[in-house]
Amino acid sequence: MLFRQAGIRHTDYASDRALFPIPADRAMIVALLAFGLLAPVLVSSLALSSYLTPWLVWTSATLGLNLIIGWAGQFHFGYAAVMAIGAYTTVHGVRAGIPWEIAVVLGGLMSTVIGVVFAFAALRVKGLYLALSTLALQFVMDWVISHVPAISGGVGATLQAPAMRLLGQPIKSEVGLYYVALAWALLVTLFMLNLRRTALGRALVAVREKDYAAAVIGVQAFRYKLVAFATSSFIGGVSGAVLIFTFYHAVTPEQFAVNVSIELLAMVIVGGLASIIGSWFGAAFILLMPGQINALIAWIAKLLGADIGIETLAHLPHAVYGALIVGFLLVEPMGLGKLYANVRNYLLVWPFGYARK
Amino acid sequence: MDLMYLLELGVNGALSGLMYSLVAMGIVLIYKSSSVPNLAQGALTMVGAYVVLAFADGAGLPMWAAIPLAMITMMGLGLTIERVALRRLAGRPIVMILMMTLGLDIFLRAVTLVIGGGTARPLKIGVSDAPLFLGPLLLNRAYVVGAVVALLLFAVFVFFFRTRRGVVLRAIADDYMASWAVGISVERGVAFSWALSSLVATAAGVLWGSIQGVDQSLSLLLLKGITVAVLGGMDSLGGAILAGIGLGVFEAVASGVLDPMLGGGSRDLVVALVLILTIMIRPHGLFGRHDIERL
Amino acid sequence: MSAAAPSTVLSLNNIEVIYDRVALAIKGASLDVPPGGMVALLGANGAGKSTLLKAVSGLLKAERGEITRGEVHFLGENIDALPPQARVQRGIVQVLEGRRVFEHLTPDENLVAASAVRGTGGADLKRDLDRVYGYFPRLHQRRTAQSGYLSGGEQQMLAIGRALMTRPKLLMLDEPSLGLAPFLVAEIFDIVRRINQEQGLSVLLVEQNAIAALEVVSHGYLIEGGRIVMHDSAEAMKKNPDIQEFYLGGREGRDFNEIKHYRRRKRWLS
Numbered sequence: 001m002l003f004r005q006a007g008i009r010h011t012d013y014a015s016d017r018a019l020f021p022i023p024a025d026r027a028m029i030v031a032l033l034a035f036g037l038l039a040p041v042l043v044s045s046l047a048l049s050s051y052l053t054p055w056l057v058w059t060s061a062t063l064g065l066n067l068i069i070g071w072a073g074q075f076h077f078g079y080a081a082v083m084a085i086g087a088y089t090t091v092h093g094v095r096a097g098i099p100w101e102i103a104v105v106l107g108g109l110m111s112t113v114i115g116v117v118f119a120f121a122a123l124r125v126k127g128l129y130l131a132l133s134t135l136a137l138q139f140v141m142d143w144v145i146s147h148v149p150a151i152s153g154g155v156g157a158t159l160q161a162p163a164m165r166l167l168g169q170p171i172k173s174e175v176g177l178y179y180v181a182l183a184w185a186l187l188v189t190l191f192m193l194n195l196r197r198t199a200l201g202r203a204l205v206a207v208r209e210k211d212y213a214a215a216v217i218g219v220q221a222f223r224y225k226l227v228a229f230a231t232s233s234f235i236g237g238v239s240g241a242v243l244i245f246t247f248y249h250a251v252t253p254e255q256f257a258v259n260v261s262i263e264l265l266a267m268v269i270v271g272g273l274a275s276i277i278g279s280w281f282g283a284a285f286i287l288l289m290p291g292q293i294n295a296l297i298a299w300i301a302k303l304l305g306a307d308i309g310i311e312t313l314a315h316l317p318h319a320v321y322g323a324l325i326v327g328f329l330l331v332e333p334m335g336l337g338k339l340y341a342n343v344r345n346y347l348l349v350w351p352f353g354y355a356r357k
Numbered sequence: 358m359d360l361m362y363l364l365e366l367g368v369n370g371a372l373s374g375l376m377y378s379l380v381a382m383g384i385v386l387i388y389k390s391s392s393v394p395n396l397a398q399g400a401l402t403m404v405g406a407y408v409v410l411a412f413a414d415g416a417g418l419p420m421w422a423a424i425p426l427a428m429i430t431m432m433g434l435g436l437t438i439e440r441v442a443l444r445r446l447a448g449r450p451i452v453m454i455l456m457m458t459l460g461l462d463i464f465l466r467a468v469t470l471v472i473g474g475g476t477a478r479p480l481k482i483g484v485s486d487a488p489l490f491l492g493p494l495l496l497n498r499a500y501v502v503g504a505v506v507a508l509l510l511f512a513v514f515v516f517f518f519r520t521r522r523g524v525v526l527r528a529i530a531d532d533y534m535a536s537w538a539v540g541i542s543v544e545r546g547v548a549f550s551w552a553l554s555s556l557v558a559t560a561a562g563v564l565w566g567s568i569q570g571v572d573q574s575l576s577l578l579l580l581k582g583i584t585v586a587v588l589g590g591m592d593s594l595g596g597a598i599l600a601g602i603g604l605g606v607f608e609a610v611a612s613g614v615l616d617p618m619l620g621g622g623s624r625d626l627v628v629a630l631v632l633i634l635t636i637m638i639r640p641h642g643l644f645g646r647h648d649i650e651r652l
Numbered sequence: 653m654s655a656a657a658p659s660t661v662l663s664l665n666n667i668e669v670i671y672d673r674v675a676l677a678i679k680g681a682s683l684d685v686p687p688g689g690m691v692a693l694l695g696a697n698g699a700g701k702s703t704l705l706k707a708v709s710g711l712l713k714a715e716r717g718e719i720t721r722g723e724v725h726f727l728g729e730n731i732d733a734l735p736p737q738a739r740v741q742r743g744i745v746q747v748l749e750g751r752r753v754f755e756h757l758t759p760d761e762n763l764v765a766a767s768a769v770r771g772t773g774g775a776d777l778k779r780d781l782d783r784v785y786g787y788f789p790r791l792h793q794r795r796t797a798q799s800g801y802l803s804g805g806e807q808q809m810l811a812i813g814r815a816l817m818t819r820p821k822l823l824m825l826d827e828p829s830l831g832l833a834p835f836l837v838a839e840i841f842d843i844v845r846r847i848n849q850e851q852g853l854s855v856l857l858v859e860q861n862a863i864a865a866l867e868v869v870s871h872g873y874l875i876e877g878g879r880i881v882m883h884d885s886a887e888a889m890k891k892n893p894d895i896q897e898f899y900l901g902g903r904e905g906r907d908f909n910e911i912k913h914y915r916r917r918k919r920w921l922s
Contacts, residue, residue, distance in 0.1 A: 069452065073452075075452065075455075121637050122636070122637070124637070125636055125637075125640045127451050128394045128451060128455065128591075129587070129636045129640045131455055132583060132587060132632060132636060133632070133633055133636045133637070135632075136629040136630075136632040136633045136636075137629075137633065139580065139625060139626070139628075139629035140626060140629045140630065140633070143622065143623075143625065143626040143629070146622075147619060147622065262459065262463060265456065265459070266460070269456050273452075309474075312471045314475070315467045315468075315470040315471045315475070316467070316471060317467075318463055318464075318466065318467035319463075319464055319467035319468050319471055320467075321460075321463055321464075321467075322460050322461065322462070322463035322464025322465070322466075322467055322468075323460075323464050324460075325456060325457070325459070325460025325463065325464075326442055326457060326460040326461055326464055329442075329446065329453055329456060329457045329460065330441075330442065330445055330446075333446075333449070333453055
């Protein structure tokens, strides 16, 4: 009843392959887009800049990582390093006077190039070893960035990001930055949604399921894995750049350290492998949960009159991350996206539950 | 570069490398028995040290009582982790298992810090600070103790894997289904390997904790432990020992040479580079098994 | 109740097996193996032969399958609730399809690993090992090699020998002829028949290769689409025209020009 499918008849291929054939889906997307565009009016300025903007950027990064892990079935334990490359390249580019739009693309390309060079060697191995080599890449990148002053300005130094100028117009207001982040997130989401319907997407899924079987039917596994790495690195690099310019406004090595890679992995896993809406949920969950749990525990402590040291509160978010990862893998390995899909499947045929496949 | 100095670095590096082997052996034990790469080994090492401190400082027990009690507690923890977290994921794709151990690593580390506090605390196991001289070379006495413990445990485990119990564990790692089919209890075997591994982790935690203090940096041993395990071969105990010595020497000498040039902090870089190179050139390490594929 | 010797070693009564709670794999199958008997279970790919074996050996759970109806009785005891280890201890052992030897262990270690369930040690262990190598001398020659590098025939011998180390009362073989040259198949089947006759070990032989199987067994069952559709002595099955057409290579003198469709549909009445 809610997702009425009766009367939907496709008369040409285009409508058959539409992204959202069910009117209820379309209505939801329109509503969400409307909310997204009107958010600065509907939501407080604090919520906009502290919650919505970072959520949008981290979602883009999560989608990029999901492309590698969920769609292509490879591993990447060093995604933060990829974002760092893009971020630093862009900042240096803008500081050198290059227009922002071009600097961002340059940042993405730099990430892609380094990502591909690395992947060329790393993709000779699979599974655990691929994961470990990406983790090692993260460490090496961490070290290079902190210890090469030309890149980072020295150990622990902060590199100030100049104001963003889009098409010549400086964008300094939070609303403006929010729209930039929104645009990027929508672009990446659209890309991922379309990926499913393209040959590239199908090839990636084939490679993910059984790469030698894919090779047998003519899908060059290595080439497609490289393509996945390249695309994912580009998205990561640009996301890193956008993150700096719309949220942090300055770049330090700590922002893209190992724990950030783990955080991104948590977003992907909690959200759900190969689930687009899952990535949106996962990013929100991981961003918000620790803060909320912290607040909850502090409130309980105050209620009970107990004293919780700063130390405890500092480590609590990590405990929550860890518990979330463990919990989701035990209870619902396919993540929030699957939970959403379950609800949607139920509603698709409601109230005719027996018609469910 | 003074040759004597390099030699001293090398020997001490070999000793500390053997202590890395301790962490690596914990990883290898679990991998050898269940084909699960345990990325939570660093956290377990750290938790082990904290538990010893809890018994020693918290309950006021002497070290010779605190350590065994801690080991028993840690074995219980290992069994619990295996039962609750890993058993459900048996047979699932490795990405999930890796993520699970990673999640456990984060969780255990954070919870321990929440309970135990983040400031470094000393762990005294009665090894004197008096310097030990091997000819003209100055050795770290604590490292020597650690190296000896590592070699002893190694000998014990090598002997163990020749017994029938050990053969059964290796069989489980090869093929769960076939193991079930001949009456082997896969569940018990995997649980046992986790218990053993936790014991090793506690030993490593105590030894490293006595050297560098008990705080969260102990869990960073994971990178060194994993590198040694990969370099030696994920399922080879002998490989863990040899690779530990090798990596220890290389790390000490290389960072001794590079640090003055690069301004410090090159130890971790060297280890990460060794890891990458090993995976690129010879993923199954020095003595690891090749995965046999009959097509 | 007097404890009468059970008339069957294995007795399946109207078994229904479902995978993943949705896929019905076995529909009401009943099967008996007499003590010391050698029985064949024949059928095409996907008929449900392996599933039936796993229902007996308890390995269904590992593949998300369960018995939803009917009972499995072994030596008069209902074993539905027992885990695989307990069933092996009772005396049931399955040799898995595709051998599944422990690849990185030597044949010796493979056999020792299987002796763990009985806890045999010392002289008993040596006697068991000698007995297995007695049946499979070729294996003895290769006993220090890595099992993954053995040939298919040697791996099959190892898998059977490994099962024997558990001192079973019922040996269940899942497609032992898979991927083997005909002379090896004959050799292995011969050895299995010897084991059956010399030790009185009951054997349930699951095979696609009906010709070879019907040579060594006393009687057979035919399973198709999850149902047992025939049960007869081996001689009768060999002569049965339907079996000949569907499983033994067809009738004499059939002109392929006359065939209107690839395979005649048969409504089995049983």
